[in-house]
Amino acid sequence: MKKIYLFFLFVLFKSTCQAQNNLLLNGGFEDVNVCTEYSAECGVEAWFYLKDVKAQMLSNDDTTGKNGTNSFGIFYNWRGDTEFSPLIGTLLPCKLQAGKAYIFKGLISAKLNPKLLFVPGICMGPFFYVPRRKFALDMHVDSVTNIRPVPNSLFYQMEYRFIAKGDEKYLTFGTYVTEDTVGGKKKLTGVQTVSVVFDNFQLLPADSNITCCPAFEQNKKTIYNYNFRHRDMDYSLFGRGYLDIKFNLPPDSLELQVQKKTPPPLSVIIDTLRLDDVLFDFNKSVLKPDAEKILSQYFLIDTNSIIDSMYVEGHTDAMGSDSSNMVLGKQRSEQVKWWLINHQIAPESNIHTQSFGKARPIATNKTPEGRTKNRRVEIIIFRRRK
Structure with missing residues (x-):
């Protein structure tokens, strides 16, 4: 699912x-x-x-x-x-x-x-x-x-x-x-x-x-x-x-x-969109059509705010070598970045990518279910109201 x-x-x-x-x-x-x-x-x-x-x-x-x-x-x-x-x-x-x-x-x-x-x-x-x-x-x-x-x-x-x-x-x-x-x-x-x-x-x-x-x-x-x-x-x-x-x-x-005593700055809304492993081809960085559909729907939700910047982070499970995990995490984050650029969601200068490989798990790597959760791409979006 x-x-x-x-x-x-x-x-x-x-x-x-x-x-x-x-x-x-x-x-x-x-x-x-x-x-x-x-x-x-x-x-x-x-x-x-x-x-x-x-x-x-x-x-x-x-x-x-x-x-x-x-x-x-x-x-x-x-x-x-x-x-x-x-x-x-x-x-x-x-x-x-x-x-x-x-x-x-x-x-x-x-x-x-x-x-x-x-x-x-x-x-x-x-x-x-x-x-x-x-x-x-x-x-x-x-x-x-x-x-x-x-x-x-x-x-x-x-x-x-x-x-x-x-x-x-x-x-x-x-x-x-x-x-x-x-x-x-x-x-x-x-x-x-x-x-x-x-x-x-x-x-x-x-x-x-x-x-x-x-x-x-x-x-x-x-x-x-x-x-x-x-x-x-x-x-x-x-x-x-x-x-x-x-x-x-x-x-x-x-x-x-x-430090100058100034009025508090405007609040910024930070959203995190997580793309699961099932939205990519197995062990590859290619986005599946379902992933593109989710991205398209998500970025049409809020038309009352402006995207300041985005950070696209690639994560993997603990299987395989550290170097291959870093490469896969980087490739997947870059794939998402170029989708965002091609669909004019934000300019390239405002989108930053990074691979963490296996370094930041959100679940145990000892079970198949946990490893599936750890294989993901997270898009952190900084928005401000128009």
């Missing part, structure tokens, strides 16, 4: 930064990076790490206190070094204001030998922090001591406040690990594995009236377009402390803004 799933949502049309003042990109680790070296998912967008750690995306089974579907896992070997160990870092899309207060927040969970003591750490500065490198000698690393457990969860909420110098370009997050030898405890021998999971990282101005810079969205695109996640990235971070990412915009566009 063919089904259409239609959802209506009324929202204020604002950017994420404007709504939450979060100055970090992808702090929830939802956007996944497809790296240049392997043309496969190799990490998360906007966050970087050295070769000494292993990164892994994790599904959120424990949803207490978290947003979204992903967490970011890091695994590394501890060999007795008690100094700050950098794990991940990000390039800031906006310039922090010198002399102003900022708050870093996030969720963290760690697994390690109970004889080891674990403390999170952070470094804000002009470079990605790497111990004992010349460019990092004048950078200040600090421990994050304001930590409290999240009820009914394995996570802890952490918070760190600081005054910006104005030269901060990178946030480097890491850990201090030391051995607990109190009471004559025997020292550990050999390599110890440390597992850390992050979620909901935020960097907020203490003044809630401060919001993101005009270049926030453009710089986000520039940072997301950096797709090295292995040797090339590791060389840049370790050898120089920065990545080859340049913001080709005027310097004043990086300055944070004071």
